[in-house]
Amino acid sequence: MxxxxxxxxxxxxxxxxxxxxxxxxxxxxxxxxxxxxxxxxxQKVASIGNLSGSIGLGASEQLLNELVNLEHEKAKLNNQRxxxxxxxxxxxxxxxxxxxxxxxxxxxxxxxxxxxxxxxxxxxxxxxxxxxxxxxxxxxxxxxxxxxxxxxxxxxxxTREFKPIERILVAYDGSLTGKKILQFLVDSPGWQSIKIHLLTVGKNSSDQTAVERLSEAKQWLERGKFEPTCSLMEGEPEKVIANYVNQHNISLLLMGAYGHSRIRHLIIGSTTTQILRSSNISVLVFR
The missing domain is CATH 3.40.50.620 (HUPs)
Structure with a gap:
């Protein structure tokens, strides 16, 4: 980095x-x-527009001068801020x-x-x-x-409150972005002292695809000398992730960014958006 x-x-x-x-x-x-x-x-103030006809030319020029002075004062205050x-x-x-x-x-x-x-x-x-x-x-x-x-x-x-990063949760879905998250951790020695939790959400506890994804991610992290805590859970991803964060006192969530379905975004929003809105911990978002 x-x-x-x-x-x-x-x-x-x-x-x-x-x-x-x-x-x-x-x-x-x-x-x-x-x-x-x-x-x-x-830094912009209201324009006097075409007020000269309704308030008189002299009054219009005076107002213009006052507005110019006000704009200068606002610029000074903004610079100070x-x-x-x-x-x-x-x-x-x-x-x-x-x-x-x-x-x-x-x-x-x-x-x-x-x-x-x-x-x-x-x-x-x-x-x-x-x-x-x-x-x-x-x-x-x-x-x-x-x-x-x-x-x-x-x-x-x-988030509004700083939380020391001691435990991180990787929400893994087997995507290319998910693999990027795993590689990021393996390539970064700074994560070695931090406890890593790995979570995959499946249709049920015997969902073979989810089981294989979790096993793949676990092996990937183990090759990087990590000892992740692995979990496979069922349910709506945003609810499962939120519950896991609270139950295990997670400090930081790592997850992939928005998906590619524009229709889903327009109708119900993405899992990413829902988690970002509701999460009480900071979220590291990968593309």
Whole structure:
């Protein structure tokens, strides 16, 4: 892992974005870029439009001047806010033992600015929700949903509370993405000290396909010197995974990203979305 990108908005989720980013940076000896994007809409003020005919030319010019001054003041406040947010990020990262980081402030929209930095990043870290977290606690942040769906990089979606990573759960389905997760663990010595749980969801306990998948994954991890705790369970994947996380005090969930059925997305959403919305732990999403 060469570079980690932390996307922050200064919300209640931000501090733990920094802490999780720091954990991965320390584990993988990777530098961090912290990106804060000032929403360009927050610097715009209402236009006077064609008010001159209704309030008079003189009044219109006076209002225009006041609006221009207000826009300048908003720009100053936004710059100050950006400095404070990035300063807080720097303080948290230093406290977590990270020295190699870069602070970046852009003006625009996150989903647009993000593309500029994604190409040179191996891991993207985002808070589960943003500034409206207290008003939309049952939903994913709009930027998170867009970025996770479109990015081809590893995405870590963090929760509001930091939880030390001691036990991880791999939700394995036998897909190419699932195999990528296993190889990621085998190639990364930093996971050797962490307890790994391996879960496959089947039609029933004698589902031969699921049994073979679980055996395959177990052997793969054992070749990497891991001793995984393996489980085969039946039921709806999102419910099975959620129950397992709670029962075994899992710290981090590793799973594949969205599937390829656009109809399923439109009608009922994907398992990934449902788990990201409801999970009380952070989720590392693979493409």
């Amino acid at each position: 060469k570079t980690i990108l932390l996307c922050t908005d200064g919300s209640a989720f931000a501090e733990n974005v920094y802490k999780y980013g720091a954990w991965f940076a320390n584990q993988f000896h990777a530098p961090i870029n912290v990106l804060f994007v000032t929403d360009i809409r927050s 950006a400095r404070l947010i990035l300063q807080n990020a720097a303080e948290v990262l230093k406290a977590e033992g990270v020295a190699d980081f870069n602070l970046i402030n852009k003006t625009g929209f996150l989903v647009d600015c993000f593309q500029e930095f994604e190409a040179n990043s191996d891991l993207i870290v985002l808070g589960k929700r943003g500034e409206a977290a207290d008003f939309a606690s049952g939903h994913l942040g709009a930027n998170v949903d867009r970025i996770v769906r479109s990015s081809n990089k590893l995405c870590l979606i963090t």
